[in-house]
Amino acid sequence: MPEHKRLRNLVSSAFTPKMINGMRDRIQEIADELLDEMEGKERVDLIDEFAFPLPIIVICEILGIPAEDRDNFRIWSNAMIEGSGGDYAGDIGQHMQAFVEYLGKRFAMLREHPADDLISRLIIAEEEGDRLTEQELYGVVSLLIIAGHETTVNLISNGVMTLLQHPDQLKLLKEQPDLIKKAVEEILRFEGPVEFSTSRWAGEDLEFKGQLMKKGDLVIIILNSADHDPEKFDDPEVFDITRKKSVHLAFGFGIHTCLGAPLARLEGEIAISSFFNRFPESRLGTAPDELEWRPGMIVRGVKELPVIL
Template sequence: MPGRSLDLWTPAHRANPRPLYARMREQSPIVRLLEPLRQVPFWLVTRYDDTVEVLRDERLTKDPRKLSEHARSTVFRSAQQGLLEHMLASDPPDHTRLRALVSQAFTPRRIEALRPRIVAIATELMEAALARGSVDFIDAFAFPLPVIVIAEMLGIPAEDRDQFREWTQALFVPPADGNPEHAMAAGQSFVKYLSTLIQRRHSEPGEDLLTALMTAEEQGERLSPTELTSMVFLLLVAGHETTVNLLGSGLLALLEHPEQHERLRGDRKLMGPAVEEMLRYCSPVETSTARFTVEPIEVCGQIIPAEEMVVAGLMAANHDPEVFTEPDRFDVGRTPNRHVAFGSGIHFCLGAPLARMEAAVAFELLLNRAPGVKLAVEPERLEWRKTAFIRGLEHLPVTFG
């Protein structure tokens, strides 16, 4: 039976899963758990070296089409097929082709060219928040910044941005009653919206990433209609989820460690290492996306049957004392810092340069414009999202002093 005693989804473990991960690393470095959204068992790996091995293991597939119909329907019953043909749900050679079609939009050089616009968006959001005196930092800044950036990149109308949060929340947060219908409805709405948007772009092309994806070719191939819908979905979700949680959790880490906050304020050359430490310490993506066995294989000394889900524990790996000195200490100057917050191997996060840029801009602005920022509630009252895939706060009430 799956390990119910190691329940990552209790409020206490959502608030601080590090002690539980430490126990897993020591006693059960690979453990079978039950995923609450779809009630599907999965194997979770928690040690750093094992995590990197799983992320790079070519025996594990990301492609649901390689599973039997029964396994697919069990694992993906609340998902929409129109959202499952992107590069994170594929293996080479499909993965190679799909990633090549979008990678040129996310090179460090192209992301650096976005800096003035990112600064402008962040400044506008910050000034509005400062004028109010106290805000929910997630709603006022951490969510809108990356959503506006990725929506502008893709050419998404401004009035549609808030809808993405509702849909992604439904898709990633386990329902209280265990009923997946809300997630299924959100997926259907997302597919319908994206299909309509793509149809509109066919007749009204623009200077945006969506139009570029529709016209891009790689060795004579283009994205199929389903691949295009899936890819836009992936870019929208991945393009904001990581950064929302990095900004919220990163600010909380600074506020809970005032000596590190002051250290960063006094030495802005630490901004790069500080962002990397937030990625490690906070791990905004707590676990990797799913991989599957196509036949029985041994993983970390455990025989995994065919057609079972294997997940790498990114946050657990990022706090492994075998790799990180004093792993539970938040240190804005930590070096080296070989975290796996963006994964590893061929599925390493394509948007990593963008997330790093947005975080550096945001925290530089906070240090300059909001030196007196403080938590508006006791830390124990903060609520964390009820999923072990995404690591983030529901709300972060702050005052600017």
């Protein structure tokens, strides 16, 4: 799929493990500032105060979106991802229009005065030849904004929620902080933030587990189901941060595998370990069965995560 490869190559230079590792100190600084603001409070919605702003600030800084515009992005991106079941259901068309208009103005501004950010680099690439059309520029930037807004927030909040619900595992993590990398992998497997892979189509007639798929049939992979497959994982319903090598599908697979995975992993590691370092006695502020999950079939996470600090 050459078109896809061309677009992916243009963006991927900003997301290599080396580039991402260079952002470690800045991500830590953002996490620390957000945690400072929570000091002295007894009860917070962890999503509002921490899990949501952290990845947003990071992706907006990568793209070059000014801090004061971030709140609008939350509304626009939520409207698009939650669709007709969400809080902004009635205004989806209006929000999408506002989003596209905002991007148009921003692109025009950066065309005149390019800055040192990813949108400017993509615009320059567009102008240097036929590498990125105007339409593709909208597509790529929207995809990054939405991916940056809607996924890592759930990694952080699902992670804190799951650890608070498994005190033995949280205790282990506090005793052995180096387990954080493995803990993030297990959170991704156990409570993966994205429900479905991107669409695939059967390349040939095939039978899978008694189900016939005809060449050309749409195949949607439910990632969380695959990640709880007892043929693949021992005791899949056990949350175990010491699990041996865990080849989960939370970031998808193959040519579409998540481009932001190194960034998401780093943000997850820093956010979750910094939160428990700062508030080691925190606990869930509600009964687990009262947590309300977000509507829609794309991302998996709760609407609010009340935590007593």
